[in-house]
Amino acid sequence: MSINTEEFYSILASKMEGSVIREILKLVQNPEVVSLAGGMPDPATFPVEDIKKITQKVLSKNSARALQYSTTEGLPELRRCILDYLAKDGNNGELENIIISSGSQQGLDLVGKVFLNPGDIAIVELPSYLAALNAFHSYGGELAGVPMDDEGMQMDILEEKLTQLKNEGKKVKFIYTISNFQNPAGVTMSLARRKKIIEIAHKFNVFIVEDNPYEKLRFEGEPIPSIYSLDNNGFVLSLGTFSKILCPGLRLAWVLGNKDIISKMAILKQATDLCTSILTQIIAYEYCKSGKLEENIRSNIQIYKRKRDVILNALDKYFPQEVTWTKPQGGFFVVATLPEYIDTGEMFKEAIEEKVAYVPGGPFFADGKGKNTMRLSFCYPSVEDIDEGIKRLGKVIKKRIKN
Numbered sequence: 136m137s138i139n140t141e142e143f144y145s146i147l148a149s150k151m152e153g154s155v156i157r158e159i160l161k162l163v164q165n166p167e168v169v170s171l172a173g174g175m176p177d178p179a180t181f182p183v184e185d186i187k188k189i190t191q192k193v194l195s196k197n198s199a200r201a202l203q204y205s206t207t208e209g210l211p212e213l214r215r216c217i218l219d220y221l222a223k224d225g226n227n228g229e230l231e232n233i234i235i236s237s238g239s240q241q242g243l244d245l246v247g248k249v250f251l252n253p254g255d256i257a258i259v260e261l262p263s264y265l266a267a268l269n270a271f272h273s274y275g276g277e278l279a280g281v282p283m284d285d286e287g288m289q290m291d292i293l294e295e296k297l298t299q300l301k302n303e304g305k306k307v308k309f310i311y312t313i314s315n316f317q318n319p320a321g322v323t324m325s326l327a328r329r330k331k332i333i334e335i336a337h338k339f340n341v342f343i344v345e346d347n348p349y350e351k352l353r354f355e356g357e358p359i360p361s362i363y364s365l366d367n368n369g370f371v372l373s374l375g376t377f378s379k380i381l382c383p384g385l386r387l388a389w390v391l392g393n394k395d396i397i398s399k400m401a402i403l404k405q406a407t408d409l410c411t412s413i414l415t416q417i418i419a420y421e422y423c424k425s426g427k428l429e430e431n432i433r434s435n436i437q438i439y440k441r442k443r444d445v446i447l448n449a450l451d452k453y454f455p456q457e458v459t460w461t462k463p464q465g466g467f468f469v470v471a472t473l474p475e476y477i478d479t480g481e482m483f484k485e486a487i488e489e490k491v492a493y494v495p496g497g498p499f500f501a502d503g504k505g506k507n508t509m510r511l512s513f514c515y516p517s518v519e520d521i522d523e524g525i526k527r528l529g530k531v532i533k534k535r536i537k538n
């Protein structure tokens with residue numbers, strides 16, 4: 136006897152396919168392959184000894200609380216700590232404005248859950264973070280893409296798109312943007328565009344979801360105020376995470392914004408996981424209280440800046456002149472654009488034969504374009520591997536270039 140699982144799937148489960156990135160990561164298990172594919176933080180940035188000490192202390196002094204259930208909104212002292220940290224950059228809020236989530240990925244899922252009915256529209260950047268697109272899709276949301284240039288999302292096109300969708304009677308619920316060192320493009324939205332996007336959101340009466348995991352990982356240039364800090368009308372939800380500044384294994388992040396939306400998120404989160412792990416929340420709280428977070432961020436910046444320099448140098452050295460790429464001032468990613476006639480999805484097999492991996496750009500584009508682009512992550516591999524990986528990839532691309 137066997138059961139035909141296909142017959143039992145919900146419409147959603149039948150529709151959803153595994154992420155391309157996860158499939159690729161399976162292919163690159165071979166240790167000889169240099170992977171520029173995954174966006175994992177460098178383990179050298181994890182403060183292992185501090186976390187060990189704190190965990191031991193928490194479990195010996197406070198185990199009854201640390202191993203118990205907790206409130207859905209999250210530990211008040213951790214929320215307060217995050218609020219103080221965010222307020223330093225003008226991102227103000229009270230306890231009722233913040234909820235702890237199990238990673239920003241859960242925050243994105245809650246955004247989809249709170250806002251999207253089947254057929255509702257989420258505006259996204261072209262390209263954008265694949266797992267966010269999947270989260271929005273999973274609630275039946277439709278995605279409308281707006282292209283970016285080196286100042287981020289193009290506001291004239293955004294305005295045209297919103298006008299067009301309104302005329303078609305479509306309901307746009309929010310604009311999703313990764314304002315700093317975008318995943319995948321590495322691009323940062325300029326101050327003028329941040330002000331403009333708020334103006335547009337007010338005019339068309341839509342929310343802005345500002346996903347900001349990389350903001351603190353700035354290697355050079357002046358920090359730009361967040362969109363959240365520039366808006367005084369509760370139109371912006373800001374997502375932040377400990378994943379890139381501390382470690383992703385704690386699965387801790389937050390959503391800051393309009394108190395009504397936050398309280399709705401708490402209700403919806405109950406159906407998902409009741410609460411985020413209180414053990415990891417206490418650990419993160421103790422870590423933040425010790426004042427070491429800022430120090431850890433400073434040392435992370437040194438590590439990632441060096442890697443960014445190495446990848447940009449290697450791209451100059453090994454990539455053919457027909458290829459262009461973004462030059463991020465922070466974060467984890469570069470996007471390279473190849474001549475139109477090269478499909479990076481098709482080329483992937485050749486790259487694996489040459490023992491190098493990347494993520495083909497197509498899936499990041501909600502409009503089905505971008506097949507000639509690729510995401511290159513410089514966060515995880517060693518500096519030697521980054522240089523070697525780009526060298527191998529340069530060889531693969533050169534074979535495809537038409538004279």
Ligand SMILES: Cc1ncc(COP(=O)(O)O)c(C=O)c1O
Nearest residue numbers: 238239240264318376378383388
């Ligand atoms: C833009 C963006 N948003 C959200 C996430 C999810 O992060 P978390 O580990 O907090 O779930 C990532 C992770 O790579 C990301 O790049």
